[in-house]
Amino acid sequence: MKELFPAKQVIGFVFSLILTAVALTVYFLDMSFEMGITILLVTAFIQAALQLVFFMHAGESEDKKAIYTNVYYGIAIALVTVFGTLLTLIWGYM
């Protein structure tokens, strides 16, 4: 019976509900813009990782290595693009 119970998925589901609740506090509680956007960004990225691992089964097949390599590569490119753009157009702009 223990093997049949999808414990991992249930935990993941509960976890994603908690994250959603935390994100909702931004709307219901009175906080500064910076605080709110930080909470939203952090919960959003954890949520995305959660979905990928628990519900899209990223680590469960033979292609584990290829999938994670792709994900990390994608994250690296996204970070470079976003922060490179900020550097070019805002921080480093004369």
Place this chain on the structure above:
Amino acid sequence: MEFFERFAIPHPSPLIYASMVAIGLTLIAIVIGITYFNKWGYLWREWLTTVDHKRIGIMYMISALLMLFRGGADAVMMRLQTAVPDNAFLDAQHYNEVFTTHGVVMIFFMAMAFVIGLMNFVVPLQIGARDVAFPRLNAISFWLYFAGAMLFNISFVIGGSPDAGWTNYFPLAGTDFSESVGVNYYMWSLQISGIGTLMTGINFIVTILKMRAPGMKLMKMPMFTWSALITNVIIVFAFPVLTIALLMGTFDRQFGTHFFASTNGGMDMLWANLFWVWGHPEVYILILPAFGIYSEIIATFSQRNLYGYKSMVGSMVIISFLSFLVWVHHFFTMGHGALVNGIFSITTMAIAVPTGIKIFNWLLTMWKGKIRFTVPMLYSLGFIPLFTIGGVTGVMLAIASADYQYHNTMFLVAHFHNVIIPGVVFAMLAGLTYWWPKMFGFMLNERIGKWGFWFLSIGFVFAFFPMYITGLDGQARRMYTYSEATGFGPLNMLSFFGAGLMAIAFALIVYNVYYSFRHSPRNVGMDPWNARSLEWATQNPVPEYNFAVTPVVNSSEAFWDSKKNGHQLFKDKITKIHMPNNSGMPIILAGFFFIFGFSFVFSIWIGVIVSALGILGTMAYRSFENDHGRYISEEEIKETEKEYGGAK
């Protein structure tokens, strides 16, 4: 009548009217020709509905050659216009449209199509697969590309061409400065063909990762397949940026948003930024497959194995990552500080290192080799010195402080043609000649091919080297004319002469196809070049199922091993083979996309809605369609193999 007024050209000229007539007559001639020879059925069954990667590859390459003609004609017009000072052949507006069209057609519809066409044809053969992972998707990719290309190509006779350059910088490309529908054409044709390219990227990554022959580990893949894998990874990561930038641009132009406006909180430089975030990786999407082709050809015709296999792979991986770190070097002069320019200067120069490694690897492959000077090898040999010159001027441009002198001059134009023509175009022609017997079962004539090579190379040198000098002397790019006092006249005339030689080269290359089709012997056998990699282990032209028996591989040069070292490629017996069915759905879907794009360009909303329903309907149909493919029976395979004369 009012409805049709929007289709009028805003800036007509006799040339355009002549083109309209020519296009009309050509279309009529094609329709009459196909009907007269009763080929509609054949065309539909064998080509338009095919999902065979080889035929899709060939269709890509035919389209690419057509686009090469279109873009080449534009190039000759530009060189003719600037051949003498104060020329009045084209006016400023017309010249703007011509260079914009030239750039877009050559990059998106010629070079990309040629690269993807060769990948389509060669990669499944090199890894011993029967087709790509998603054959139907592959057909959709091609037809979306084709729809996009056609949409772009009709712009100059219906509604007017885009005229803001192939880089399409805002705010010039916004509605304030580009009032005609031209830039809408740019947005939608690139959007549609870009979706196709993105799907190709996914398709080939899966194909290469999942469908290799038994024994072919990643580090035992032929070099062209490696380059294709890396290229497609870059496609998947770079193209979404273009998709979004185009969408934002479309919103700005057609729905009044202000993403790229200089007012209302918009940021005009953001377009240039996003365009090059995609645009610089795009450069490597074009050049890496070319590197792969050269690696195959140089190894084959030096009759040695490729020097430094691991460093070749490693340098491509490094290039793929660095290609995302350099985009700001396209706009060093646009107002960021020394820190930003310094960072991107250094990353740009860093890319020269892995590229240099590859150049040395090719040279060392040839070292002490028995070199055969065939046409593909000539292109590869011409590539090395010419491309190196282009690379060196690239490093010059990478020096941010010096770039203030070079920026937007003919020096830059000379540089990127210097890397793209000997890099990409030479590679495509070399690859086409090299794999031609695999596609059609006969060789291209060597003598005419060599004439073509020399005309192209010498023409290239005459056309582009003078631009380095005029550029340093201050001739700006995209200027439709100049005064005699500038002294640019003679060198530009030399450029025009070079362009003429290149046009002759193109004619020779096309004539070579015709000549060889008529006169070349058909008994070339399996291995006309004494080649090394797996694609040569099957018949010429390749049968539908590629390999009668799945090959077993133990090195990157499996075919060479089977010839020289007694490796047994085919261990199993012939059994029935499962193949995908043809489908008319991809071409119909792309037809809807074409109508969608065309209606959107002119904001004809009823057309947009109807074609969008058509697109969704076609996709829904696919979801409920039951298509399990078909089997080619054992007898049929044996019969085919016997016809080729090689029962295994």
